[in-house]
Amino acid sequence: MRMDVFVSIPPCSGGVKLLKLVDEMKAKYGEALDIEIHRGRDEAFERYGISSAPALVIEEIVRIMGFCPSAETFENALREMATTAEDV
């Protein structure tokens, strides 16, 4: 599952928290998650039309903008995008 994580430069509290949460999720789900971290404005940030950081995009759909979700919310977002039980 493809995931893009957007954080600001310099990092905000929410961005720091989200990066830690992403690390936890990566440790839990391993190769099932294909994660790219974007720091600052880049082409992807503009393409997704993101309005504030931090932001979480899963399978090219913007899921979260402007705050760090709870671990539960994060996993719910993964489940929403899973097509099979093996995805997550």
Place this chain on the structure above:
Amino acid sequence: MAVVEVLIGDPPCPGCEQIAALAARMKSEYGDKMDLKIYKGEEAIPKFEEYAISVVPAMVIDEKIRIMGMVPSVETFREMLREAGL
């Protein structure tokens, strides 16, 4: 006069947007008593490192870090300025 430096991220988080708006509001109230500088994104990095700040939004008054990682209330902002002699 108090020198107020505000460091915000780019892209901005909601907190960064709020603190910038709050600082602008305070500047309009305090006028020349307050020298406001807002550093955003890459231009904030030198200050970020100079003050050893860990997260934004951050507020430094007269070279002393007052706020990191959150937005102060209007009341708290006024108190910080009072502490700085305003």
